[in-house]
Amino acid sequence: MNKLSEDEINKKLKNLEGWIYKNNAIHTSFQFANFKDAFTVMTRIAFEAEAQQHHPNWGNVYNELEISLSTHDADGVTDKDFKLAKAIEEIVEASA
Secondary structure (H helix, E strand, O other): OOOOOHHHHHHHHOOOOOOEEEOOEEEEEEEOOOHHHHHHHHHHHHHHHHHHOOOOEEEEEOOEEEEEEOEHHHOEOOHHHHHHHHHHHHHHHHHO
C-alpha cells in the first residue's frame, strides 16, 4: 500500500465531513448520547476493522470516541485508511 501525498489526502478528506489530517494520520471524533451508545458503535467498528485487517488508534471517554487512522507499514495515510474511515462513517450514521 502506497503512502498518499498531503495533496491526495486533502482531496480525499473533502468526502469525509469532520475528518482532518495532522501528525501523519487522519482524525475525527464522535459524541453519543451515553457510554453504552459509544461502546456499541465501537464494537461495530471493531468487527469492521477486523474484517479489513486494519485497526484504528482510538480512545473513548464516556460518550466521546476519538479515532486516528494511519497505515503503519506505509508510515502514513493510505487508501486503506480512507476505506476504513468511510466504513466508520456508515456505521455511525446507521446508529443515529
